[in-house]
Amino acid sequence: MARRMESRGLGFRHILRAACWYALLCGVFVMAQSPPRSITEGVYSAGQAARGQQLYKTQCAECHGNTLEGTVGSPLTGSSFLSSWSARSLANLVDKIQKTMPFNQPANLSRPQSTDLVAYILQAGRFPVGQADLSEAMLARVTFPATQSSAEPPFANTARTSLPPPEGNLAELMRAIAFPNANILFNLQIKDPGAQPVKKPASAPFDYAEWGSTVYTGWLAVDQAAIAITETAPLLLTPGRRCQNGKPVPVDATDWKQFVAAMVDAGKLAHQASKARNFEAFGEISEKLNDACANCHKVYRDKGGTEGSGTTRCQP
Ligand code: HEC
Ligand code: HEC
Known part of the structure; x- marks a missing residue:
């Protein structure tokens, strides 16, 4: 007996594609022996920068501009580039290029090519040129100059003590x-997440939501939905929130708090x-969750038997 709260529409799981790009950056970090x-000592040679420039013209300029000023891709010179690479090593920059660029065809550049590109970026940024090529051994020892306040985001402290308004x-x-x-949880009344076929995203046109729905599937999606339900409950108690009709959410009412607590319990169950991948348990859990919402x-x-945005909503 399948019970459903609202409609049959299933929510999608919103995944930032960006996360994948940044995950690629987390290479192994080897402490320099x-x-x-210093980057100002002349750590690359003119010949190396010239090789990098050739590559740049054919593989990078279309997105980063003829003078590295940035067009589709970010600028590779100037203050915003320097602050994003503040105090980071040249090895990090070579990794970034080798593993993620060109953006549309990543991981086709060799290590020496990626290093030559960095030499060209240094030359364009007016860091002094030297006699010898930038070597693999040097990469980890040379860092970009530290620009101020890159260490801690400005709101890190306030976030700990107070929440922003709803x-x-x-x-x-x-x-x-x-x-x-x-809806993801209610779906377990009719579908075993362990027995669903693996979805493949359509190849074209690219669709973030569709692609994202193929990343964390099956029981992972159920884990996440359970966490979302449990963690959204305290947001129903955020002071200052209003209902659609302008009335304040009755966060101080005793029965309101009990209804919220019941939703937390259902989410935790x-x-x-x-986590136990216990498909059978979800018949009963769906009932509990449904009751928590409906009560x-x-x-x-x-109130008054309508689901519309009536004036009696949120009235104690
Ligand atoms: C199809 C467009 C495209 C091409 C071609 C391309 N890039 Fe990019 N590049 C991007 C985009 C978009 C970003 C921003 C997203 C990111 O950081 O991954 C970026 C970011 C970068 C960054 C990081 C900048 C920062 O401030 O963190 C570097 C370094 C970089 N590209 C170097 C290169 C090099 C070198 C080449 C040539 C081998 C290249 N890119 C080719 C689009 C492109
Ligand atoms: C503590 C009380 C409470 C709980 C628990 C609760 N809701 Fe609500 N819900 C409300 C109120 C009150 C509204 C009307 C809000 C408004 O009008 O701004 C609402 C509105 C909604 C709406 C919007 C419908 C519309 O007409 O705009 C949906 C969808 C919804 N709830 C789903 C759920 C689901 C699913 C659950 C359980 C997982 C749940 N709610 C749990 C109190 C609750």
Whole structure:
């Protein structure tokens, strides 16, 4: 007996493709044995920069511009480039290029080619030229100059002590988190996540949402939905949030807090069962979760028997 809260629409899991690009940057970091060398000592040769320039023209300029000023891709010279590479080693930059560039055809450059490109970037950035080529051994010992305040993001301290005011009204928050994730859990009444075929994204046109829905699938998606339901519950208690009709969310009402607590319980049960890959448990868990949503809705949303955005919503 399948019970469903709202509609049959399943939410999608929003994955930032960017995460994959940045994951590639996390290469093995080897501590330099030898003392650091200054980038101003002339760490590359003119011949090496010239080789890099040739490569740059054919493989990079279309996206980074003829003078490295940046067009589709980011600038590879100037203050924004220097602050993004502040205090990072040349080895990191060679890695970035070798592993992720050209953006549309990554991992086709050799290590020496990527190093030549870095020599050209240094020359374009007016770092002094020297006699010898930039060698593999040198890469880890040379860092870009440190620009100020790159160490800690400006709001790191305040974030620990106070939360920003709510962004959405309650209906928006429900539609953003509770609805799509509850649907993923309700789906376990009819589909075993361990037995679903592996999805492949359509090759063209590229679609982030579709591609993302093929990354964390099966039980992983259930784990995540259970966490989302559990963690969204405290957001229903954020002071200052309003309902769609302008009334404040009744965060101080005793029964409201109990309804929120019941949703946390249901989310935690779902998480336990999901971690145990216990498909059978989800019949009962769906009932519990459905009750947790419906009990609160009966009192605070659907008073008078309607689901519309009525004036009686959120009234104690
Ligand atoms: C099809 C377009 C494209 C081509 C071709 C391309 N890039 Fe990029 N590049 C990008 C984009 C987009 C970014 C920003 C996203 C990122 O950092 O991965 C970027 C970022 C970079 C960065 C990091 C900049 C920063 O501030 O962190 C470097 C370094 C870089 N590219 C070097 C190169 C080099 C060298 C080549 C040639 C071998 C090249 N790129 C070719 C599009 C391109
Ligand atoms: C603590 C009380 C409470 C709980 C628990 C709760 N909701 Fe809600 N929900 C509301 C209220 C009140 C509204 C109306 C908000 C408004 O009008 O701004 C609402 C609105 C919604 C909406 C928007 C519908 C519309 O008409 O705009 C959806 C979707 C929704 N809830 C889904 C869920 C799901 C799914 C769950 C359980 C996983 C859940 N809610 C749990 C109180 C709750």
